Amino acid sequence: MEKSWxxxxxxxxxxxxxxTGVSRLSHRxxxxxxxxxxxxxxxxxxxxxxxxxxxxIMAGKIERDFPGTYTxxxxxxxxxxxxxxxxxxxxxxxxxxxxxxLHGPITFIGHSQxxxxxxxxxxxxxxxxxxxxxxxxxxxxxxxxVPPIKGSIGLGGYENFLNDTxxxxxxxxxGQEISLCNLWNDPTKQTMYKKNNKFLSSSLCQTQRKKxxxxxxxxxxxxxxxxxxxxxxxxVYPFESTLFGYFDKNWxxxxxxxxxFYKDLGLKKLDKSNRIVECIxxxxxxxxxxxxxxxxxxxxxxxxx
Numbered sequence: 001m002e003k004s005w006x007x008x009x010x011x012x013x014x015x016x017x018x019x020t021g022v023s024r025l026s027h028r029x030x031x032x033x034x035x036x037x038x039x040x041x042x043x044x045x046x047x048x049x050x051x052x053x054x055x056x057i058m059a060g061k062i063e064r065d066f067p068g069t070y071t072x073x074x075x076x077x078x079x080x081x082x083x084x085x086x087x088x089x090x091x092x093x094x095x096x097x098x099x100x101x102l103h104g105p106i107t108f109i110g111h112s113q114x115x116x117x118x119x120x121x122x123x124x125x126x127x128x129x130x131x132x133x134x135x136x137x138x139x140x141x142x143x144x145x146v147p148p149i150k151g152s153i154g155l156g157g158y159e160n161f162l163n164d165t166x167x168x169x170x171x172x173x174x175g176q177e178i179s180l181c182n183l184w185n186d187p188t189k190q191t192m193y194k195k196n197n198k199f200l201s202s203s204l205c206q207t208q209r210k211k212x213x214x215x216x217x218x219x220x221x222x223x224x225x226x227x228x229x230x231x232x233x234x235x236v237y238p239f240e241s242t243l244f245g246y247f248d249k250n251w252x253x254x255x256x257x258x259x260x261f262y263k264d265l266g267l268k269k270l271d272k273s274n275r276i277v278e279c280i281x282x283x284x285x286x287x288x289x290x291x292x293x294x295x296x297x298x299x300x301x302x303x304x305x
Contacts, residue, residue, distance in 0.1 A: 040105060040107070041102045041106050041107070044071065046114050050079070050111070051078035052078065061296055065304070076092060086182040086183075086199050093118065106131065107131065107133075107134065110134070110138055112139065112290075115139075118133065119219075120199070122222070131224070132222065132226070134225075135228060137242050138229075142184060142185030142241060143185065144185055145237075166186075169181065187247040205265045216265055219270070222270075224277065225270055226276075228278075229281075230282055232285060235286035236286060238253060243278055279298060
């Protein structure tokens with residue numbers, strides 16, 4: 001008995017540590033939300049084939065640098081479930097955030113596919129209180145294949161065959177049930193794209209024009225949109241998609257200012273009022289945008305709080 005006197009305080013200390021850890025974890029991951037008096041909230045949403053744990057890295061940095069700020073890494077659609085169609089993800093993201101019961105201003109940070117889903121959600125959410133939208137390598141114009149390499153031998157035909165195959169898979173009802181196909185935007189097949197990819201084309205006011213005014217009004221409620229990307233992304237192609245730029249049918253980049261939806265979607269007003277900030281980071285690969293220190297310090301941190 002004499003030899004076991006230390007077990008009780010040791011057990012108590014262990015229990016307290018566990019309870020403290022559980023308390024902190026539940027604070028971070030709770031779906032009930034912070035107290036109503038909490039002024040600022042930052043919500044973070046992961047990308048394709050990823051989960052909330054990746055965004056916890058940035059959440060921790062924000063909590064360190066902005067004490068009292070509530071952060072929450074969204075636990076929807078982890079890993080393979082991120083392949084569920086993006087219209088479904090957007091609808092459920094709105095419901096998820098509403099259940100958090102956040103009454104103060106919200107900063108939404110989305111990585112990759114999570115940024116695109118987040119933008120679609122706020123454009124279709126009349127009563128949102130998202131004031132800042134931060135996009136980490138978000139493919140807002142979608143993605144496509146690498147264009148044929150000039151002077152290459154035998155590659156052109158293969159690339160065209162591959163492109164046609166992807167279009168056949170993605171540009172039909174069955175394909176549009178997969179998130180990857182919701183991202184596919186072939187600049188040489190725009191008729192097929194607009195007819196079949198309703199998620200992406202309507203989010204850019206390229207189709208379903210009746211919804212455009214409401215989407216624009218909701219987008220214009222934000223105080224700031226931060227678009228972060230870089231030429232070494234390697235996944236979002238072209239990387240200008242992260243800035244609302246994209247290829248034309250001749251594979252030349254058209255910046256957002258010259259896109260047909262620039263005015264209708266509200267981007268022109270956001271630009272004119274200096275509410276769009278671009279942050280281009282060289283040498284950062286796609287997955288690294290979620291946790292790279294330079295990206296956080298130069299592109300994210302200045303816009304929190």
